[in-house]
Amino acid sequence: MTPRTSATRKHDTLAMWAMPAIDVWVATASVDGGAHLVPLSLAWVDERMVVAVSAASRTARDLAARGRCRMAVGPTRDVTMVDAVLERTVPVGDDDALADSYAAQSDWDPRGSDGYVYLVLRPERVQAWREVDEIPGRTLMRDGAWLA
């Protein structure tokens, strides 16, 4: 296999993020110094990664305190890594357009789940690689701007 070009990696990355019922690993840092990690259903809406969690969850609390997270989409040998900042926290009943977009891609609809919020996350850095030969050239976005 030849390492993919940046343009191909970007294409593959965006196709993966738009897949129905795709999941994302979300890693956050807590104020007590611990790390948290959970799999969540992802929607890719208007250039933002959107997940839905309980406002009381550790992921929501960490993001409220820290403002950022690191995420992974894809299996370990076809990964896309995203460092993102929290742009908005939206109660599930407050934005029907966002909720419709989330439900259209995800395989569940959190509207009606008490205390749930959408976390709208803006990517700042994106990396994508399959195997070791793709480590060079893995950065596709830096400071919020696509490089390819």
Added chain:
Amino acid sequence: MTPRTSATRKHDTLAMWAMPAIDVWVATASVDGGAHLVPLSLAWVDERMVVAVSAASRTARDLAARGRCRMAVGPTRDVTMVDAVLERTVPVGDDDALADSYAAQSDWDPRGSDGYVYLVLRPERVQAWREVDEIPGRTLMRDGAWLA
């Protein structure tokens, strides 16, 4: 599908961790408040999770500073989650028994990779679930002791 029993989940978890060429997601918290997340090759050796990284990597530095991490093995809908503490950091040339065990399960051998270390991580809490119906009963280990 009926939710698996705790005994079945423990069996499935240990079988997954012992698979050849299995990977682990390792989430760590940095002293600057950020979260880090990377996929690494896993070996399950003497009841410890073992990964190999450069001593200069962010994962190694975060673990040296914080002493703990959260890990995931398996796809997002058949996950095992592990909160672990760093027990030992071993330069790759210093412990041939450990290095042989790592190379026997992993699909690479870091001996010869300059500056690489094994991180030997002791699980304290283990959880395993597939879908929402398995959220109850997901905790298989607490305070380092298997519950089933």
